Amino acid sequence: MEVKIGVQHAPREIVLESDLSAEELEAVVAAALSGQSPLLSLTDNKGRKVLVPSDRLSYVDLGEPSTRKVGFGAL
Template structure:
């Protein structure tokens, strides 16, 4: 699923494809905003970790799970 993270004082947002469920991402964001964690830590589909300081989060947009299309279709 696609996750977009806005960071304060940064001109661009962070976009990653995460293998985590929407509930897992939401729980991690809630913990970071509640002060339970100093960093928002998410893992992308390739196993790379993205760490954002929780006090710098501007917004987090959680997309719908993407289904992979295989084959050819007519438009």
């Protein structure tokens, strides 16, 4: 699943691909925003870990990656 994270005072968003489901990602983000965790910690498909301070989160966008269409179809 594609995850986009907006960080306050940062010109670009963080984009990563995660193996977690939408429900699991929502639970992790909710825990960070509720103050249970001082950091939003996510690991992408390649094993890289992203840590964002919870108080600096602007938004988190959870969405499916766009798939490329292959072949010829009717327009």
